[in-house]
Each structure stands twice: as C-alpha cells, then as structure tokens.
Amino acid sequence: MVKLIKLSSIANQDWREVLIEKIEDLDIEDIELDFNDLLLNCDDIKEINSLCCKSRKRIINIKSTVPETIVSAKSLFFKSELYLKSNLKKNIHSGSKRKHNSEEITFHQGTVRSGENIHCQGHLFLLGDVNPGGIVRANGDVMIWGRLLGIAHAGLSGNNTAKISALQLMPVQLRIANKVARGPQQKPEPGLAEQAKITSGLIVISPLTSYK
Amino acid sequence: MAKDTRIILICSGKGGVGKTTLTANLGISLAQQGAKTAVLDADFGLRNLDLLLGLENRIVYTAQEVLEETCRLDQALVRHKQEPNLALLPAGNPRMLEWLKPSDMEKIVEMLSEIFDYVLIDCPAGVEDGFKNAVAASKEAIVVTNPEVSAVRDADRVIGLLNTNSINPVQLVLNRVRPKMMASQEMLSVEDVTDILALPLLGLVLEDEQVIVSTNRGEPLTLNGSKSPAGKCYSNIAKRLQGEEIPLIDPSKEGTSFGDKFKKLMQTKIF
Ligand SMILES: Nc1ncnc2c1ncn2[C@@H]1O[C@H](COP(=O)(O)OP(=O)(O)OP(=O)(O)O)[C@@H](O)[C@H]1O
Numbered sequence: 309m310v311k312l313i314k315l316s317s318i319a320n321q322d323w324r325e326v327l328i329e330k331i332e333d334l335d336i337e338d339i340e341l342d343f344n345d346l347l348l349n350c351d352d353i354k355e356i357n358s359l360c361c362k363s364r365k366r367i368i369n370i371k372s373t374v375p376e377t378i379v380s381a382k383s384l385f386f387k388s389e390l391y392l393k394s395n396l397k398k399n400i401h402s403g404s405k406r407k408h409n410s411e412e413i414t415f416h417q418g419t420v421r422s423g424e425n426i427h428c429q430g431h432l433f434l435l436g437d438v439n440p441g442g443i444v445r446a447n448g449d450v451m452i453w454g455r456l457l458g459i460a461h462a463g464l465s466g467n468n469t470a471k472i473s474a475l476q477l478m479p480v481q482l483r484i485a486n487k488v489a490r491g492p493q494q495k496p497e498p499g500l501a502e503q504a505k506i507t508s509g510l511i512v513i514s515p516l517t518s519y520k
Numbered sequence: 521m522a523k524d525t526r527i528i529l530i531c532s533g534k535g536g537v538g539k540t541t542l543t544a545n546l547g548i549s550l551a552q553q554g555a556k557t558a559v560l561d562a563d564f565g566l567r568n569l570d571l572l573l574g575l576e577n578r579i580v581y582t583a584q585e586v587l588e589e590t591c592r593l594d595q596a597l598v599r600h601k602q603e604p605n606l607a608l609l610p611a612g613n614p615r616m617l618e619w620l621k622p623s624d625m626e627k628i629v630e631m632l633s634e635i636f637d638y639v640l641i642d643c644p645a646g647v648e649d650g651f652k653n654a655v656a657a658s659k660e661a662i663v664v665t666n667p668e669v670s671a672v673r674d675a676d677r678v679i680g681l682l683n684t685n686s687i688n689p690v691q692l693v694l695n696r697v698r699p700k701m702m703a704s705q706e707m708l709s710v711e712d713v714t715d716i717l718a719l720p721l722l723g724l725v726l727e728d729e730q731v732i733v734s735t736n737r738g739e740p741l742t743l744n745g746s747k748s749p750a751g752k753c754y755s756n757i758a759k760r761l762q763g764e765e766i767p768l769i770d771p772s773k774e775g776t777s778f779g780d781k782f783k784k785l786m787q788t789k790i791f
C-alpha cells in the first residue's frame with residue numbers, strides 16, 4: 309500500500325515541518341509525494357529523502373506541477389511525473405467527462421526519450437520529438453511540434469473527441485480514449501503534418517488541415 | 521590545484537555493444553598521443569577491462585583498498601608496460617557494489633584527476649546502481665551503440681538520464697558498422713541512428729574480426745599501430761576527443777575492394 313502525502317506552498321508553512329508531521333506517525337512504509345506548486349531543487353529533494361529515510365519511509369513516486377521540481381527529482385532517479393494544476397482534484401472528485409475537455413494546455417519543450425513519460429490533465433503541447441519507447445498522455449488533445457515515434461494517448465479519461473497531431477506521425481501505437489491503433493507501417497511523407505482522431509469508432513489518420 | 525581533467529563516462533544502456541573494447545582502445549590511443557590516461561572499471565559485477573588490457577595478472581590492490589585507505593592510490597594503479605601513460609585502476613570484488621556510494625566514486629575520480637589528463641570510466645550495462653555511481657562522478661559521456669533497434673532504444677534511455685544529470689557534452693560512437701549491410705538497408709543507417717539520438721557523432725567503428733582476436737590476446741588493437749580497420753577508427757576517435765578535426769569515414773565508401781574502386785574510377789573516366 310502506498311500513502312499519498314501532499315505538500316504545497318499555499319499553507320505558507322515550512323514544508324519540512326509539514327512533511328515531518330505527516331510522516332511521523334504513519335505506519336505505512338511506501339509513500340507518494342505530491343509537491344503541487346513547490347519549487348524544489350536537488351538539495352531540497354535530497355533533504356526530503358533523508359527525512360523520509362529517517363522515519364523509514366520509501367518514496368515510490370513524486371508528483372508536482374512545477375517542471376523544475378520534476379527535473380530535480382528525475383536527476384536523483386526518483387520516479388516522477390508532472391501534472392497540470394487545479395484540474396487533478398476536479399477530475400478525481402467530480403468524475404465528470406466534461407471537465408476533461410479543459411482548455412488548459414501544458415507546454416513541454418524537449419525530446420521525450422525512451423523510458424520517459426509525460427502525463428498531463430488538459431491538453432499537451434510538446435515542442436520536440438517523442439522517440440520510440442517514449443510515452444505522452446493527456447486527458448485532452450496531444451499536439452506535437454515534432455515527430456511522434458513513440459506512443460501517444462489522448463482523451464485519457466474517456467474523451468473520444470480528443471485528437472493527436474504531429475508534424476510527423478509515425479508512432480508505435482496511438483490511443484484515443486479506449487481505442488488503440490498500431491502505427492502505420494509506411495513512413496509518411498515528410499513535411500505533411502497529420503492528425504489522428506476517432507471516426508466511426510476507429511482511429512483514423514488524415515493530413516492536418518486546420519486544428520479544430 | 522585546478523587541473524582540467526576530462527572525466528568521461530563510457531556507457532550504452534544495452535550490454536555487449538562494445539563499451540569495454542572502446543575504453544581499452546581509447547585508453548591506449550590517448551596514451552600513445554601523449555595524454556596521461558586512467559581507465560576505471562565501474563562494472564564490478566562483470567569486470568573485464570583488466571582482461572582486455574592484458575593486465576589481469578598484475579593487479580595487487582584495487583579501488584576498494586584505496587577507499588578503505590589500506591593502500592595508496594599509486595599502489596593500486598597498474599601501469600601499462602608498453603604505454604606507461606596509461607594506467608588501470610582495478611575494480612574491487614563484486615560485493616563492493618553493495619556498499620559503494622556515488623560519493624565513493626566521486627572520491628576515487630577526484631584522486632585520479634590530480635594525476636591524469638583523462639579518466640575513462642567503463643560503465644556497466646543498465647541504468648541501476650552501477651550506472652548511477654558512475655554518472656555521479658563523470659563530467660562528460662560517450663554513448664556507445666550498435667546499428668540495431670534495441671541498442672538505439674536503450675541508448676536513448678541513457679541519454680535522457682545523462683541530460684537530467686547535466687553531463688555535458690554527450691557524444692555518440694556507433695560501433696560494429698557493416699557497410700555492406702547498411703548499403704543494402706539490412707541495418708540501420710548512420711542517419712537513422714543520429715536522427716533519433718540527436719547527438720554529435722564522435723566516430724564510427726567498423727565491424728572487425730581483429731577486435732575479437734585482440735580481445736582474446738589481451739592486446740587492444742590500437743597497441744600495435746592502427747593498421748586494422750577498427751583500430752584506425754579507435755585512434756581517430758581519440759584524436760577527435762583531443763580536438764583534432766578528422767573527417768568521419770563514409771560507410772558507403774568502405775568495404776569495397778581496391779578492384780571495385782578501380783573499376784568505378786575507370787567507368788567514370790571512360791563513359
Ligand atoms: N567493432 C567490433 N567488431 C567486432 N566485434 C566487436 C566490435 N566491438 C566489440 N566487439 C565484440 O563484442 C563483444 C562485446 O564487447 P564489449 O565487451 O566491449 O562490450 P560491453 O559493452 O563492454 O559489454 P558489457 O555490457 O557486457 O560490459 C566482444 O566479444 C567484442 O570482441
């Protein structure tokens with residue numbers, strides 16, 4: 309069993325105190341840390357880790373809305389993921405499908421390499437490639453200003469109007485809502501942006517004319 | 521003393537792509553070119569750098585004793601007889617991995633930096649503890665891969681991790697290139713590989729039976745000049761590391777015999 313522990317800057321308290329208070333009397337060993345909007349550097353995360361070690365807790369996963377925090381966590385080899393502000397709670401509590409079509413866009417710059425994975429609550433806009441073995445997922449649309457060679461999943465929580473677009477669409481696999489499609493066998497022509505969406509129950513790829 | 525020692529991690533993700541062979545040959549080449557070079561085996565579980573260099577029987581102390589302070593660094597270093605600019609710091613026994621921390625590795629490398637111009641760290645395959653320890657101590661990296669989908673995939677994973685650890689520069693060596701197979705598109709091309717990995721190409725190494733012969737002898741190819749195809753490649757890589765500008769070989773022009781080349785030349789002249 310994993311216990312989720314949330315910290316944030318909103319409380320305006322020192323996160324050390326909050327963390328110690330939260331884990332002190334916990335009898336579960338494995339914890340997941342949600343740093344929300346806290347900007348933490350490597351030293352902070354090292355400190356957190358040693359605090360956790362002292363109370364014999366093991367960090368299984370780290371989440372945050374701040375890219376810098378996730379980069380710090382990743383550089384220390386923690387399993388970690390970036391998520392988008394505010395929507396997470398709404399989605400969990402309301403469970404409403406309409407919320408997934410949130411207009412909020414997460415922007416990510418840089419190549420998503422093999423073994424890396426990006427997950428966001430609204431739309432995802434990626435400036436860079438998704439290499440084979442890399443995975444990008446969003447509750448909304450996935451837009452890739454680059455090549456999609458790995459796996460993309462749009463409409464993660466069931467929105468089957470979600471779309472995936474890329475400058476070059478040659479994924480290993482595409483997923484929209486609960487539909488799965490294998491990537492095309494042939495290389496598409498370069499210079500032809502493409503879009504994938506569900507048309508009569510199937511994922512169909514077509515040239516991208518306009519983003520609607 | 522601020523010495524600009526270059527601490528280079530040689531890694532790959534996938535096993536068996538040629539990290540140890542590159543480390544040994546690069547070590548010899550750099551030493552031949554006058555650079556004081558140390559090679560270090562970070563692969564405690566399956567170490568074999570000592571074997572490749574033919575130094576196995578001369579090991580007395582290892583990095584383990586240096587860390588435990590039961591011997592001095594210079595006692596543990598094994599200097600190569602023919603290339604005294606090159607020294608190997610042997611890895612401790614495999615159980616050392618259980619207690620070795622990134623800070624221990626940093627300590628070792630720091631000590632080596634006082635003496636050497638280059639420290640080459642032969643990294644174990646995978647991205648587990650051995651890799652993490654080695655990354656902690658390194659400044660730059662050479663990623664070795666083969667023109668195969670699985671090797672490229674694992675290299676990509678490793679590059680992502682190197683980037684988040686601010687290792688810079690990270691350069692690429694493509695090993696076991698077979699020009700004929702590339703030409704017939706049975707093998708990934710150089711472009712296919714660099715396209716995905718998006719790293720500067722430090723060099724190509726041709727597939728060469730002599731590599732295997734020399735491995736078994738414990739005499740790296742580069743030791744006796746660079747007459748064999750792969751030996752030449754390794755020595756060029758060392759020169760490029762030192763900042764010399766040497767053009768990359770073009771696989772489409774390699775592997776054709778002199779006769780073929782002559783015929784081609786005649787054809788272009790006549791027709
Ligand atoms: N250019 C080459 N031509 C032919 N054989 C090669 C070449 N490079 C490496 N090899 C062979 O490939 C095998 C693996 O090489 P090596 O031990 O250097 O790989 P490694 O990456 O260090 O492996 P490990 O991950 O197990 O440490 C050896 O048998 C070696 O002789």
Ligand SMILES: [Mg+2]
Pocket residue numbers: 539540541563568642
């Ligand atoms: Mg090896």
